[in-house]
Amino acid sequence: xxxxxxxxxxxxxxxxxxxxxxxxxxxxxxxxxxxxxxxxxxxxxxxxxxxxxxxxxxxxxxxxxxx
Numbered sequence: 001x002x003x004x005x006x007x008x009x010x011x012x013x014x015x016x017x018x019x020x021x022x023x024x025x026x027x028x029x030x031x032x033x034x035x036x037x038x039x040x041x042x043x044x045x046x047x048x049x050x051x052x053x054x055x056x057x058x059x060x061x062x063x064x065x066x067x
Contacts, residue, residue, distance in 0.1 A: 006030045012037065 010033035013021040025032045036046030 010037065 006029045009028070009030040011021060011025045011028065011030050012033040012035060013024075014035075021032055036043050038044070
């Protein structure tokens, strides 16, 4: 069967105490992460308008842009 490589994994918490997050990551033998983070080279959880000026322009114009 498939197995999870916890030593390569990252645990990210939302609205939970940092102490609980550290304990859970320690129990699972993984790292503690934070938001924003990269997943397969793509930013997750950040404001993309800060990363690509075209998105800020499109947001002001009220339309979407394929990047």
